[in-house]
Ligand SMILES: CC(=O)[C@@H](O)COP(=O)(O)O
């Protein structure tokens with residue numbers, strides 16, 4: 001089954017999935033809500049390779065959460081992207097103060113572990129924070145992910161430095177079998193869409209009450225801005241269909 005037939009022949013029972021995949025193939029923003037029993041957050045999500053400084057401004061102004069890039073587990077391993085929790089755990093062996101902050105079982109009330117890796121800037125940025133510069137860092141993460149997955153022996157450190165202003169998220173090795181955050185949900189959609197599995201995610205926050213924007217208000221926002229809104233379970237079900245596809 002060649003990659004192209006997987007995508008052209010795949011039509012999902014859930015029309016929202018078909019619309020989301022089309023949007024992502026066209027480099028457009030969508031929304032992903034994880035679940036009522038997890039973070040209960042909706043993220044704006046867009047393919048890293050397609051990001052412009054206007055998309056960074058959009059996420060910064062309208063969503064307001066952390067602008068992160070979720071990277072496919074295969075590429076994460078090739079690029080040797082560590083989990084931040086592992087770095088701190090290792091460092092705590094020689095630094096007493098760090099011992100207290102190491103992520104432990106149960107720290108996250110909604111998941112077994114966080115997906116945060118390192119925070120980076122592309123080496124062509126100056127400070128790394130302006131929208132133009134974060135967009136460059138994000139696009140370059142998409143490009144190096146694509147090069148790595150196509151077998152180019154790229155070295156992440158040649159192009160990026162840490163610490164920086166874009167948080168990398170390392171998707172779980174077994175993807176949705178292991179973890180169902182926006183990190184894995186967005187990468188699963190990228191695989192299904194046949195695009196580079198490096199995906200920008202940014203939580204939507206509520207200016208009125210200081211909480212995460214509710215699912216209802218997130219859906220309302222999506223309707224007003226013509227965005228496809230997907231819930232995690234819809235993606236999980238479609239991904240199962242995709243992995244079992246015989247085109
Ligand atoms: C951007 C986020 O929500 C951050 O928590 C990472 O995503 P998740 O834990 O949902 O995979």
Ligand SMILES: [Mg+2]
Nearest residue numbers: 039041181203
């Ligand atoms: Mg989160």
Ligand SMILES: [Mg+2]
Nearest residue numbers: 039041181182
């Ligand atoms: Mg999340």
